[in-house]
Amino acid sequence: MKVAVKILPRNEVLDSQGRTVEKTLNSHNYPVSNCRVGKYIELEVEASSAEEAQQKVKAMAEFILFNPMTESYQLEVL
Amino acid sequence: MKKIGVVRFLGTNCDRDIWQACEARGHEPVWLWHEDQFDINTVDAVIIPGGFSYGDYLRCGAIAAKSPVMKSVTEFAKAGCPVLGICNGFQILCEVGLLPGVLVANDHGKFIDTWVELKQENACQPWAGEKMNCRLPVAHGEGRYQLSEQELALVKERGQVWWSYKENPNGSVESIAGVMNENKNVAGLMPHPERAMFDWMGGNDGFSFF
Amino acid sequence: MNLQENLKRYRISQSEYELICEQLGRPPEGIEWALYSALWSEHCSYKSSKVHLKKLFSKSERVLQSFGENAGVIDLGQGERVAFKMESHNHPSFLEPYQGAATGVGGILRDIFTMGARPVALGNYLCFGEPHADRMPELVKGVVSGISGYGNCVGVPNITGQTEFHESYNGNILVNAFALGLFRPGEKVFTSQAEGEGNLVVYVGAKTGGDGVHGASMASESFDDDNEAKKPNVQIGDPFFEKLLIESCIEVMNQGLVVAIQDMGAAGLTSSSFEMSSNGGVGFDIALDKVPLRDSRMTPEEILLSESQERMLLICKPENLPALKDVFERWSLDATSIGHVTKEKVIRLTWKNEELCSIDPDNLVENAPLYNRPYKKWVPQNRTESKDVSVLVDDLQNYQEQLLKCLSDVRGCSRNWVYDQYDQRVGAQTIADCRQDVGVIRLPDSERALSVALGCRPYVMRLDSHEGGKDSVAFPALELASKGFEAMAVTDCLNFGNPEKEELMTEFVASVQGMSQACEALNAPIISGNVSLYNETKDENVTSTPSTGIVGLRDSVYGPASMVEKNDEVVVLLSKVQLKTGGQYAEMQKQPLRAFGELCPQKTANFVKDVKSFINTYEISSSKVVGKFGLAYSLARMTLGSVGMSVKTDEVLPAMNFSEKYFSENLYQVVVTLSQETYSQIADQKFDFELVKIGRTGGNHLNIDNKISIPLEELKQSYFTGWGDHFESLA
Numbered sequence A: 001m002k003v004a005v006k007i008l009p010r011n012e013v014l015d016s017q018g019r020t021v022e023k024t025l026n027s028h029n030y031p032v033s034n035c036r037v038g039k040y041i042e043l044e045v046e047a048s049s050a051e052e053a054q055q056k057v058k059a060m061a062e063f064i065l066f067n068p069m070t071e072s073y074q075l076e077v078l
Numbered sequence B: 001m002k003k004i005g006v007v008r009f010l011g012t013n014c015d016r017d018i019w020q021a022c023e024a025r026g027h028e029p030v031w032l033w034h035e036d037q038f039d040i041n042t043v044d045a046v047i048i049p050g051g052f053s054y055g056d057y058l059r060c061g062a063i064a065a066k067s068p069v070m071k072s073v074t075e076f077a078k079a080g081c082p083v084l085g086i087c088n089g090f091q092i093l094c095e096v097g098l099l100p101g102v103l104v105a106n107d108h109g110k111f112i113d114t115w116v117e118l119k120q121e122n123a124c125q126p127w128a129g130e131k132m133n134c135r136l137p138v139a140h141g142e143g144r145y146q147l148s149e150q151e152l153a154l155v156k157e158r159g160q161v162w163w164s165y166k167e168n169p170n171g172s173v174e175s176i177a178g179v180m181n182e183n184k185n186v187a188g189l190m191p192h193p194e195r196a197m198f199d200w201m202g203g204n205d206g207f208s209f210f
Numbered sequence C: 001m002n003l004q005e006n007l008k009r010y011r012i013s014q015s016e017y018e019l020i021c022e023q024l025g026r027p028p029e030g031i032e033w034a035l036y037s038a039l040w041s042e043h044c045s046y047k048s049s050k051v052h053l054k055k056l057f058s059k060s061e062r063v064l065q066s067f068g069e070n071a072g073v074i075d076l077g078q079g080e081r082v083a084f085k086m087e088s089h090n091h092p093s094f095l096e097p098y099q100g101a102a103t104g105v106g107g108i109l110r111d112i113f114t115m116g117a118r119p120v121a122l123g124n125y126l127c128f129g130e131p132h133a134d135r136m137p138e139l140v141k142g143v144v145s146g147i148s149g150y151g152n153c154v155g156v157p158n159i160t161g162q163t164e165f166h167e168s169y170n171g172n173i174l175v176n177a178f179a180l181g182l183f184r185p186g187e188k189v190f191t192s193q194a195e196g197e198g199n200l201v202v203y204v205g206a207k208t209g210g211d212g213v214h215g216a217s218m219a220s221e222s223f224d225d226d227n228e229a230k231k232p233n234v235q236i237g238d239p240f241f242e243k244l245l246i247e248s249c250i251e252v253m254n255q256g257l258v259v260a261i262q263d264m265g266a267a268g269l270t271s272s273s274f275e276m277s278s279n280g281g282v283g284f285d286i287a288l289d290k291v292p293l294r295d296s297r298m299t300p301e302e303i304l305l306s307e308s309q310e311r312m313l314l315i316c317k318p319e320n321l322p323a324l325k326d327v328f329e330r331w332s333l334d335a336t337s338i339g340h341v342t343k344e345k346v347i348r349l350t351w352k353n354e355e356l357c358s359i360d361p362d363n364l365v366e367n368a369p370l371y372n373r374p375y376k377k378w379v380p381q382n383r384t385e386s387k388d389v390s391v392l393v394d395d396l397q398n399y400q401e402q403l404l405k406c407l408s409d410v411r412g413c414s415r416n417w418v419y420d421q422y423d424q425r426v427g428a429q430t431i432a433d434c435r436q437d438v439g440v441i442r443l444p445d446s447e448r449a450l451s452v453a454l455g456c457r458p459y460v461m462r463l464d465s466h467e468g469g470k471d472s473v474a475f476p477a478l479e480l481a482s483k484g485f486e487a488m489a490v491t492d493c494l495n496f497g498n499p500e501k502e503e504l505m506t507e508f509v510a511s512v513q514g515m516s517q518a519c520e521a522l523n524a525p526i527i528s529g530n531v532s533l534y535n536e537t538k539d540e541n542v543t544s545t546p547s548t549g550i551v552g553l554r555d556s557v558y559g560p561a562s563m564v565e566k567n568d569e570v571v572v573l574l575s576k577v578q579l580k581t582g583g584q585y586a587e588m589q590k591q592p593l594r595a596f597g598e599l600c601p602q603k604t605a606n607f608v609k610d611v612k613s614f615i616n617t618y619e620i621s622s623s624k625v626v627g628k629f630g631l632a633y634s635l636a637r638m639t640l641g642s643v644g645m646s647v648k649t650d651e652v653l654p655a656m657n658f659s660e661k662y663f664s665e666n667l668y669q670v671v672v673t674l675s676q677e678t679y680s681q682i683a684d685q686k687f688d689f690e691l692v693k694i695g696r697t698g699g700n701h702l703n704i705d706n707k708i709s710i711p712l713e714e715l716k717q718s719y720f721t722g723w724g725d726h727f728e729s730l731a
Helices: A017-028 A052-066 B013-026 B068-076 B088-095 B149-156 C001-011 C014-024 C031-039 C090-095 C097-113 C134-152 C215-219 C225-233 C238-256 C268-280 C299-303 C316-332 C400-407 C458-462 C465-482 C502-522 C583-588 C602-617 C631-638 C657-661 C676-682 C712-726
Strands: A002-009 A039-044 A071-077 B003-008 B028-033 B045-048 B085-087 B102-104 B111-118 B131-138 B144-147 B160-165 B176-180 B186-189 C063-065 C074-075 C080-088 C118-128 C158-165 C176-182 C200-205 C261-262 C282-289 C310-316 C335-342 C349-350 C356-360 C430-432 C439-442 C449-455 C485-493 C526-532 C544-554 C570-581 C595-596 C618-625 C643-645 C665-674 C690-697 C701-704 C708-711
Touching: A002 A052, A017 C439, A039 A052, A052 A071, B003 B013, B013 B028, B028 B068, B045 B068, B045 B088, B068 B085, B085 B088, B088 B102, B088 B176, B088 B186, B111 B176, B111 C400, B131 C449, B144 B176, B160 B186, C001 C014, C001 C176, C014 C031, C031 C268, C031 C299, C031 C356, C031 C676, C074 C400, C074 C485, C074 C526, C080 C544, C080 C690, C090 C097, C090 C134, C090 C176, C097 C118, C097 C134, C097 C176, C097 C261, C118 C134, C118 C238, C118 C439, C118 C449, C118 C544, C134 C158, C158 C439, C158 C449, C158 C657, C176 C485, C176 C544, C200 C316, C238 C310, C238 C316, C261 C268, C268 C282, C268 C299, C268 C310, C268 C349, C268 C643, C299 C349, C310 C316, C316 C335, C335 C349, C349 C618, C400 C583, C400 C631, C400 C657, C400 C708, C449 C465, C458 C465, C458 C502, C458 C544, C458 C583, C465 C485, C465 C502, C465 C602, C465 C618, C465 C665, C485 C502, C502 C526, C570 C602, C570 C676, C583 C665, C602 C618, C602 C665, C618 C631, C631 C657, C631 C665, C631 C712, C665 C676, C701 C712, C708 C712
Parallel strands: B003 B028, B003 B045, B045 B085, B085 B186, C080 C526, C118 C158, C282 C349, C485 C526, C643 C701
Antiparallel strands: A002 A039, A002 A071, B102 B144, B111 B131, B111 B160, B160 B176, B176 B186, C063 C074, C074 C080, C080 C176, C118 C176, C200 C310, C200 C335, C261 C310, C282 C335, C349 C356, C430 C439, C439 C449, C449 C544, C485 C544, C570 C595, C570 C665, C570 C690, C618 C665, C643 C690, C701 C708
16 A cells, blocks of 8 residues: 655754745745755555555654654545 | 856855965956846856755755846846856856756765866857866865766767866766856856965966856 | 742742742742743852852963953954854754754854854864763764754864763763854954944844744753753754855944944853843843744743844844845844843833733843852862872783773774764865864964864872863863963863752862863963753762863964874974873773872973973974873874874883883873984973984884784774774764
């Protein structure tokens, strides 16, 4: 089963990359706000249900994929 | 003596080093600010120094490539005038399409600071003419040169490979350290000749580049 | 909230509370709690250490700026001056190694360019636990990539480093960052002394977010198991932003648009505004609602305590504000006036026109409590009556194998895995980098050489804190001398455990006294630094570690190499031995540390000066101070290039046995190599130290007294692959 992990900097944490990308877009006349730059990971796990897949990937996310101190994540079974 | 335009982006950090190298060779350096376009008749050559333009955010060189000064640099290059990109400057020239290929993260995943031995594959007249071998410092996290097989064959056939590493420090395809455009007036390399100008720096092989 | 809850929440003791009531004539109210909490924390007030720091040798004719400012400044002559300082970021680096180390580098850089100096060199002093300790490979990797990620991007070369490993750091690593900045001729030194009624208080740089709120008081606490709960304190650094801040701040300073300037470091806006006002003897009127925010929900208390990175506070004349804003805008940064300077020394903080407090800054800065915590008179530790302190273990008979073991041990192997990740040559002024004995850069105007050597050998501290303190200054000063540099001044970073424990405070006082004595004898004052206390986990203190950074000056850009480069040269040993110890080798063999003798600061300083003039008088090809693991290891390090060496000392040094000579540490000795011709010039000379010819360079082996004969390739194999054997996951 295919699962997507979306990782973004935590809301209260400074996103230096997002800040620079936002400024650049604005200065090139693409008005935007709240730009955040993160990571997107797609992987496949063996699972008999979406719930099981979610659970498995959740363990992986917490094991290594994201840094709880600076990032938050969302899972989506594709 | 040549008048050399030295491009400064936000986050460029080898700008003063290039300035010093140009002066050491008796040239007259002038700053080219990222927000400003320039008259291509006012300089004889352009150097894009290394650094972390815009923090290397998104991907290295991407944001710098969209800046006004690069419009003029492109025009200058298309007119056949000499342009040199070093390290981040090389990445930017690839990103704007003045040079073939792309530079991605080193194969070992780490920043690498070391001295490398280089072999000249093809001469680039405006920069470092005849020197066949040299030893220069590298310092980069994203210096792995990549391009497709077809492009590689074409680049080799046209003699666009400038320098190759004797020992590959980053996983570059065919150990390529520097390339030229088809016309051979635009060149880029990952090593830093401006850091090897005098013996006290640990070597002077960079001297002939400027 | 009742009193006890407030005391706990703001980490204020009962006696401190009483002092506050006395100062104010009433109990603290509202925002005052947070102000006292931050500024009276150990981290900001140095309340446990200040009485001892005041006694440090800190003056010389070269000192232009000493303690009390962001960094010390010394005069190098010819119009050139340097600002430098060292600072710890231990606690944040243990919690989040990448960001902790990165923001440590960012913070120390701001301390330097705040003075008006362009940062031109970085150094790092790191202490990790055993390679197999919990999280250790992850911590090593995170710290090193944090330093490299930040330092490389801002474009300041890392030119020197020291990396130590010991079990006492398993639960509390040390990350000390050194930075040095240069004032070229004509450039002005800036201070944090605010002045001029009606001048504006201007906020520059990143917007304020929730990063590190209460960070200063956290750094003043020990680690325990509820680290998880402390997570939100982590600060995020942006080296790209810092680079913009460096360029723009230097530009506005050079244009004469700045009256005074201070970075927002520990306790953020609170400490910067209170210190600027207190140092300058003026007041501030600040509207906290004008502070640019990343998160509009932040409360005044959070705004005051936020440790968001890459922010500066500066004072400028009202008429200069437009020009100042223009410069910052050019560098894509915002400058916002948040208040003004007032005549009376009072800080008035408002929030949407409502007064939050009105308080004398001296209450919080100058008149913060000082503690003379209990300590005992120092008694020499681990001394023996016998001169032979060499380690007696059976397997030492196999000297050859033991030497290779020293070279591959985690304490002795190459740290290139670390250094290769640092940009060591950006700036195009680097003469010698981290891979050499000392880091060296060129001064672009006078074309002289400036060097940085880091100090403190934790195993000497474990032997005896007083001797270790002296050695923390003397050893790097001798390293500088061995390359021909004169030690000019010192910065320190005092990493200790819990000062409320008498034995710990005793070590603190003994080592600080030792450092000060060594500095005075060398006439190299301590001009800046920081103190990091409460480095303990579950009641276990780290090794007391007073790390140092010493800056040296040499007229020529050329000096002796670190490795032997020429064949057929004479190898000479220069000695003035005062303290003999089993040292690092004893520790590696899990033998007790023992020592004979003690270091005399004056004798040591004389030796340092004599070595320096010896190096500069004669043509010396290569040199090395004999350090950890003793002479055999030092000779091996000198032969890791392409030229070997044969040494024989049974006739010239008959009084010592083999292990005493080669595996013990005899403080202090220096090895040099020089040509036959040069040797003939010195052979009959008298020196105030012992000078013995011990061998000759050449060949492709290291040969020592018929007991050791190792091909250079084998030495290199041990030295360069050792790291990978200890840190498989990082290799």
